[in-house]
Amino acid sequence: DQSKVSDAQDPFANEPKRHPALKPSSEKPFNAETPPGMLMSSFYTPNDIFFVRSHLPTPEVNANQYELEISGPGMAEGVLTLSDIKKFPKYTVTSVIQCGGNRRSEMNAVKALKGLNWEAGAIGNATWSGAKLSDVLQASGVSESVVQKSKHIQFEGYDVGADGSPYGASIPLEKGMNPFGDVLLAYEMNGEPIPRDHGFPIRLVVPGVVGARNVKWLNRIILSDRESDSHWQQNDYKGFNPSISWDDVDFSKSPAIQNMPVTSAICTPESNELITPGKLTLKGYAWSGGGNKVIRVDITADGGKTWKEADIIKQEDVTEPHHYGWTLWKVELDVPKDSESVEVWSKAVDSSYNVQPETFENIWNLRGLLSNAYSKKIYHVK
Amino acid sequence: DQSKVSDAQDPFANEPKRHPALKPSSEKPFNAETPPGMLMSSFYTPNDIFFVRSHLPTPEVNANQYELEISGPGMAEGVLTLSDIKKFPKYTVTSVIQCGGNRRSEMNAVKALKGLNWEAGAIGNATWSGAKLSDVLQASGVSESVVQKSKHIQFEGYDVGADGSPYGASIPLEKGMNPFGDVLLAYEMNGEPIPRDHGFPIRLVVPGVVGARNVKWLNRIILSDRESDSHWQQNDYKGFNPSISWDDVDFSKSPAIQNMPVTSAICTPESNELITPGKLTLKGYAWSGGGNKVIRVDITADGGKTWKEADIIKQEDVTEPHHYGWTLWKVELDVPKDSESVEVWSKAVDSSYNVQPETFENIWNLRGLLSNAYSKKIYHVK
Numbered sequence: 010d011q012s013k014v015s016d017a018q019d020p021f022a023n024e025p026k027r028h029p030a031l032k033p034s035s036e037k038p039f040n041a042e043t044p045p046g047m048l049m050s051s052f053y054t055p056n057d058i059f060f061v062r063s064h065l066p067t068p069e070v071n072a073n074q075y076e077l078e079i080s081g082p083g084m085a086e087g088v089l090t091l092s093d094i095k096k097f098p099k100y101t102v103t104s105v106i107q108c109g110g111n112r113r114s115e116m117n118a119v120k121a122l123k124g125l126n127w128e129a130g131a132i133g134n135a136t137w138s139g140a141k142l143s144d145v146l147q148a149s150g151v152s153e154s155v156v157q158k159s160k161h162i163q164f165e166g167y168d169v170g171a172d173g174s175p176y177g178a179s180i181p182l183e184k185g186m187n188p189f190g191d192v193l194l195a196y197e198m199n200g201e202p203i204p205r206d207h208g209f210p211i212r213l214v215v216p217g218v219v220g221a222r223n224v225k226w227l228n229r230i231i232l233s234d235r236e237s238d239s240h241w242q243q244n245d246y247k248g249f250n251p252s253i254s255w256d257d258v259d260f261s262k263s264p265a266i267q268n269m270p271v272t273s274a275i276c277t278p279e280s281n282e283l284i285t286p287g288k289l290t291l292k293g294y295a296w297s298g299g300g301n302k303v304i305r306v307d308i309t310a311d312g313g314k315t316w317k318e319a320d321i322i323k324q325e326d327v328t329e330p331h332h333y334g335w336t337l338w339k340v341e342l343d344v345p346k347d348s349e350s351v352e353v354w355s356k357a358v359d360s361s362y363n364v365q366p367e368t369f370e371n372i373w374n375l376r377g378l379l380s381n382a383y384s385k386k387i388y389h390v391k
Numbered sequence: 392d393q394s395k396v397s398d399a400q401d402p403f404a405n406e407p408k409r410h411p412a413l414k415p416s417s418e419k420p421f422n423a424e425t426p427p428g429m430l431m432s433s434f435y436t437p438n439d440i441f442f443v444r445s446h447l448p449t450p451e452v453n454a455n456q457y458e459l460e461i462s463g464p465g466m467a468e469g470v471l472t473l474s475d476i477k478k479f480p481k482y483t484v485t486s487v488i489q490c491g492g493n494r495r496s497e498m499n500a501v502k503a504l505k506g507l508n509w510e511a512g513a514i515g516n517a518t519w520s521g522a523k524l525s526d527v528l529q530a531s532g533v534s535e536s537v538v539q540k541s542k543h544i545q546f547e548g549y550d551v552g553a554d555g556s557p558y559g560a561s562i563p564l565e566k567g568m569n570p571f572g573d574v575l576l577a578y579e580m581n582g583e584p585i586p587r588d589h590g591f592p593i594r595l596v597v598p599g600v601v602g603a604r605n606v607k608w609l610n611r612i613i614l615s616d617r618e619s620d621s622h623w624q625q626n627d628y629k630g631f632n633p634s635i636s637w638d639d640v641d642f643s644k645s646p647a648i649q650n651m652p653v654t655s656a657i658c659t660p661e662s663n664e665l666i667t668p669g670k671l672t673l674k675g676y677a678w679s680g681g682g683n684k685v686i687r688v689d690i691t692a693d694g695g696k697t698w699k700e701a702d703i704i705k706q707e708d709v710t711e712p713h714h715y716g717w718t719l720w721k722v723e724l725d726v727p728k729d730s731e732s733v734e735v736w737s738k739a740v741d742s743s744y745n746v747q748p749e750t751f752e753n754i755w756n757l758r759g760l761l762s763n764a765y766s767k768k769i770y771h772v773k
């Protein structure tokens with residue numbers, strides 16, 4: 010049977026089952042977002058509808074045979090099993106993970122670009138539990154002299170491409186070594202073992218930092234004086250000036266995205282819903298990277314002439330710069346009887362008083378990353 | 392002599408001499424900015440032309456009699472002299488200090504507000520040398536139990552108002568206690584004893600944080616579970632939604648400004664200069680708070696249709712989140728022969744990929760703080 014033979018040769022033949030509500034942006038590798046309206050149902054995004062962003066076929070890692078290698082300049086390589094990792098003190102951090110390209114479709118709409126056409130659902134908020142990376146490194150022979158010789162911590166996943174090379178990323182040494190950095194080797198997501206699509210059995214969770222550095226199916230940790238030389242660290246996940254095109258882009262000239270800027274999105278009503286005159290309730294999320302907390306979400310229905318502060322539905326009581334969870338908000342507006350449509354904008358402000366930029370035109374970049382301009386929706390009135 | 396009597400009763404009678412180039416925005420207290428063009432002459436802003444922002448009459452503190460009191464919940468009060476402070480390891484940090492209202496005049500231009508009418512010169516970049524606050528606190532009996540009972544570090548200056556109460560401010564405990572926070576008890580500014588206008592003999596330097604928390608003439612440090620109850624912490628230096636007016640403002644609803652958002656300003660040519668067709672060189676500064684580094688400054692001369700990346704004139708080689716100095720930049724543009732005027736905009740992007748907002752209208756607030764929209768200048772052609 011030819012189809013069975015080709016299935017067996019297909020690196021994507023052994024993919025996990027996914028929730029039917031997930032909206033795929035690509036099938037191989039599987040990438041899919043949560044419908045933005047569903048994000049509003051709970052503060053912690055359920056595991057089975059949490060957006061999936063994989064760059065390579067999904068590995069199936071046997072927890073009993075799981076090994077994590079740790080190495081660095083001048084140190085003996087260490088190997089930890091899953092039960093070794095579980096012996097460290099267990100920490101739980103609430104953190105958003107957001108794809109670097111979340112909301113890309115809104116940027117694409119002003120000028121075509123390359124990338125998965127995400128709406129506002131390539132983001133989710135969860136609790137992550139596991140060992141602190143700083144505890145594990147300290148116990149694994151990472152001495153002061155190893156640290157002195159290093160500036161970055163590189164990570165590799167168990168997921169490999171057609172050429173046999175793994176997914177890779179790195180973060181600055183200080184974020185990983187500093188106990189205040191809150192970086193985890195997580196084995197639980199929302200209190201359950203991490204699902205296969207999200208990195209079973211160990212996912213690196215780097216709170217406040219772009220999804221691409223939150224390496225799934227973690228296989229290897231390497232302290233180094235250099236960033237990861239992976240495609241995703243060197244030639245992707247970087248921002249550029251709006252006038253840089255594929256003809257003149259030089260990826261070596263721009264820093265790898267780490268902390269993500271402040272964003273917000275209006276999630277309900279969904280874009281295609283008709284509304285009625287009278288009270289209109291908008292709901293959405295807001296978030297900022299780098300451990301910043303969202304301090305305010307402003308809404309306008311008249312192009313910025315007047316702004317109304319949204320009510321916070323829920324936000325964790327954690328202080329910046331350790332506030333990694335998102336903020337759910339709502340606001341009630343009046344839709345006059347004679348209106349045909351209403352255009353609403355949301356803008357979030359974070360604890361460093363950074364604010365979203367107004368337009369996608371002025372932050373446009375050829376990969377459609379960092380797409381954090383005002384969320385603008387036009388609703389038609391029945 | 393009546394004038395001498397009233398001088399003697401004037402709390403502002405004993406003010407230091409100031410450099411004639413400083414442009415005052417108020418005389419009593421003395422507040423004055425550096426002409427933005429002069430900021431471009433050096434990476435480190437010279438002490439004598441560094442902007443002055445004082446809220447009260449300038450105290451004259453005798454270095455030999457200087458005392459700094461340290462107290463906290465459940466601890467014996469400590470007192471340090473200047474020579475005690477100089478015995479700690481000496482650190483030097485390059486940091487901008489920026490008034491929370493820098494560039495307010497540009498926000499005021501779109502709608503009137505209350506505050507000193509600063510142009511872009513209420514900012515300066517300097518080296519600050521002194522003891523680390525975290526070292527001093529640790530040596531002064533601030534035990535783990537004192538820390539556990541505290542969330543903030545309050546500061547009081549030797550400057551007092553008509554009612555006898557001092558200038559006061561506070562910062563989050565973590566910023567001050569964390570050795571990575573880089574907070575200094577500074578006794579030198581650009582290698583010289585701190586000038587009287589800038590806090591002689593000890594100024595608290597909180598890198599990345601609004602000027603108002605960088606308490607001059609430091610007299611008292613108080614660990615506490617509460618923020619400073621001073622006017623400047625509670626009822627000023629906070630941001631609000633553009634629709635909040637003096638009739639409905641509630642200062643208790645907004646967090647005190649700490650880290651400052653990303654900003655930039657075009658400094659030369661000065662606003663009133665006529666330019667000639669041909670090459671036009673713009674120079675300016677860019678800066679972001681919270682230890683973020685400026686990674687890019689984009690310039691447009693066609694309302695955002697095309698953006699040119701500015702060249703960095705100078706920036707320190709320090710990694711975020713410890714990059715506190717500013718970035719000086721320049722760019723060369725072509726002014727066509729037949730043009731009557733040219734409108735240029737600058738926007739900075741920082742290492743968390745936060746970007747300046749486009750317009751002052753959408754970030755307007757009744758105190759004119761956080762005035763960090765694009766710097767826009769129109770030059771007329773001769």
Ligand SMILES: [Mo]
Pocket residue numbers: 062107108109110220221
């Ligand atoms: Mo991503």
Ligand SMILES: [Mo]
Pocket residue numbers: 444489490491492602603
């Ligand atoms: Mo200020």
